[in-house]
Amino acid sequence: MSGSGSLAEVSGLTIGPTAGGPPVLHDARLTIGRGQVLGVVGRSGSGKSSLAFGLLGHVRPGLERRRGTVRVAGLDPFGRTDARRLRGRVVSFLGQDPASSLNPALRIGKQVAEAVGLRSSAPRAGDVGAQVEDLLRSVGLPADRAFQRRLPHQLSGGQAQRVALAIALAGTPRLLVLDEPTSSLDTALAARMRRLLVDVLSDGDRSALLVSHDPVWVSSVADDVIRLDDGRIVEARTPPLPPVPATVRARPTDAPAAGGGLYVKELVAVHGREPVLHDVSLTVAGGSCTAVVGPSGSGKTTLARCLVGLHRPARGSVAWREDASGSDGRVAAQLVAQDARGALNPRExxxxxxxxxxxxxxxxxxxxxxxxxxxxxxxxxxxxxxxxxxxxxxxxxxxxxxxxxxxxxxxARLLVCDEITSALDPETGGGVLHLLNSLRRTLGLTVVLVTHDLAAAARCAEQVVVLDAGQVVESGPADRVLAHPEHAVTRELLACAAHLPPGTSVLPVLEQE
Incomplete structure (x- = not known):
């Protein structure tokens, strides 16, 4: 994918807190050639996003550019006039919190159409509609009127991610800055996204900066990779060969004994008139963890919102019982959301x-x-x-x-955790899962872990429930479901988690930690 000549250059870029203190990005220097994909990896907090924002001429609140220059297509993105000429037309950005980049009050078809209209030269209405449909299909989404009329809150995390990618691709920008583009995607869709990006960048004229905490994913797409640590570029190299298949490890079952639990019976949920969940039933024993896995758009997030009372079911019931005798009781159920930044008030x-x-x-x-x-x-x-x-x-x-x-x-006695590690590097995500297990043992919490990370499910859960198209297609003990999957959806998720092509007969081996 590499081309000749440079499209973007960063020289000595240093960014730090406005109140003083150590920089979050120190003396960064890099060049992105025409048609080149440059990968940036590193732990959470290593400065990856600050570097990505620098190519847009932007620094996060509380930070400032202390020194250094950035040039994209010969223009300065930190200059007001040049920034207007660059953003959206020459350089386009997809952030790691896609839901926060979408207007909650506008239907998604309208948002994609606005991006097309702003970045195209005097487009006609018919042309805009056709381009919207093409963009949605190009990122694996339906292009029909019903889907275009959805509001952002009616999308799964993976669907929101792909809508945001469609908006980023509008107007055929020359440089794509992608910050954790697979953070909200299940393993199968992450593989599809990888193939999609390869296709998008295959013409040799479009370049990309690909930021991720997943070095395997980056290495499969990027021409070159740099690694950041504590704000410094500490390594630059050509991507290695693809790794050997990953091993999913199942942890020993050590949930504390507790009576009662969560009982979900024949739950039906809709968005508008469109069914999203169909007769979903599951039981989570008190003090245990059940993982809900499945492809993006399978209804996982809608189920999570139903469990904590944020989405009213059309039919069915969600109940907490204090003990096995069936006596009803009240429970403080809390949602730990996928969008950790958006869940907190930025001013508090x-x-x-x-x-x-x-x-x-x-x-x-x-x-x-x-x-x-x-x-x-x-x-x-x-x-x-x-x-x-x-x-x-x-x-x-x-x-x-x-x-x-x-x-x-x-x-809270019931925690519903929706993709809580999706935007974290493996080390940090592993720390959060270890903390969750520790809290569960110490406090006797009951946990529903919604995730597309099957390794996280194996590490935390005693039971696994697999959703597809709003229905439970497989469920049972984690060691059985993950070691001997019966449904094609489960097998595909496991194959992609192991970095193997879908349909392979080789599945990850479960071992005790």
């Missing part, structure tokens, strides 16, 4: 986020609530100084831990 500190449920729901006096907020922050492995920080000043892993602490502040 972590202290405020934790104090609100403590004083509002649990009626604790301010002094006691302040002490409890500090205790909860320590419980999720964060230092006291995080209490005074806002979401923009935290890494992805830190934001997710604050969200967990806020759920605990509400005295």
């Amino acid at each position: 500190s972590a202290r405020t986020a934790l104090m609100r449920p403590l004083t509002g729901l649990r009626r604790q006096p301010a002094e006691k609530a302040a002490a409890e907020a500090g205790r909860l922050l320590g419980l999720v492995g964060l230092p006291p100084e995080v209490l005074g920080r806002r979401p923009g000043e935290l890494s992805g892993g830190q934001r997710q831990r604050v969200n967990l602490a806020r759920a605990l502040a509400a005295d």
Whole structure:
């Protein structure tokens, strides 16, 4: 995919907090050639997103450009006039929180059409409609009128990611800046996204900066890869050969004994008039973890919202019972959302986020609530100084831990975790899963883990439920479902998780940790 000549150059770019302190990006230097795909990998908080934003002439709130230059197609993205000429037309961006980039009040067809209209030369109405359909189909989405009339909240995380990609591709920009483009996708769709990007970039004239915490994914797409650590480029290399198949490890079953649990019976949910869940039934024993897996758009997020009362089912029931005798009781169910940044008020500190449920729901006096907020922050492995920080000043892993602490502040007994590791690097994501297991054992929590990461399901769950097209197609003990899958959807997810082509007969081997 590499071409000749340079499209973008970064020289000595240094970005740091406006209040002073160590830079988050230090003396970054790189060149992106025409038709080249440059991959950027590193842990959460290593400076990857700051580098990506730099190509757009943007720095996050609380940060500033201290020195260094950026040139894209000979223009300065930090200059106001040049930025208007570049953004959307020459360089286009897809962020790791796609839902936050979509207008919640506009239907998705309208949003894609607006992008086409702004970036094309005097398009006719018929041409715009045809381009919208082509863009949606190119990213694997339906192009029919019913789908185009959906609002963003009616999309799964993976669907929102692909709508945002369609918008980024509108107007055929020359440089794509992709920040964690697979963070919301199941393994099968991540493989499809990889093939899609290869096709999009195959003409040799379009370039890309591909930021990800998944070095395997990046290596399969990029011509060259650089690695960031603590804001510094510490390694630049050509991608290695694809790795050997991954091994999914099933952890020993060690859920605490607890009575009762969550009972979901014949649940039906719709968006508008379109059915999304069809007669879904499942049981989660008290103190245990059940993983809900499935392709993007299978209904996982809608199910999660139904479990915590954010989406009213059309039919069926969701009930918590205190013990096996069936006596009904009340439970504080809390959703830990996929979009960790969007779930927190950007203007509020972590202290405020934790104090609100403590004083509002649990009626604790301010002094006691302040002490409890500090205790909860320590419980999720964060230092006291995080209490005074806002979401923009935290890494992805830190934001997710604050969200967990806020759920605990509400005295939750049931945690519904929706793709909580999707935007995190493997090390940070593993830390969050370890924390979740630890909290479950210590506090006797019941957990529903919605995820497309089958390794996470194997690590945390005793039971696995597989959704496809809004229906339960397979369920049972994790070691059986993941070692001996019966349904084609489960087999495909496992094959893609192991970086193997769909349909292969070789499946990951489950081992005890």
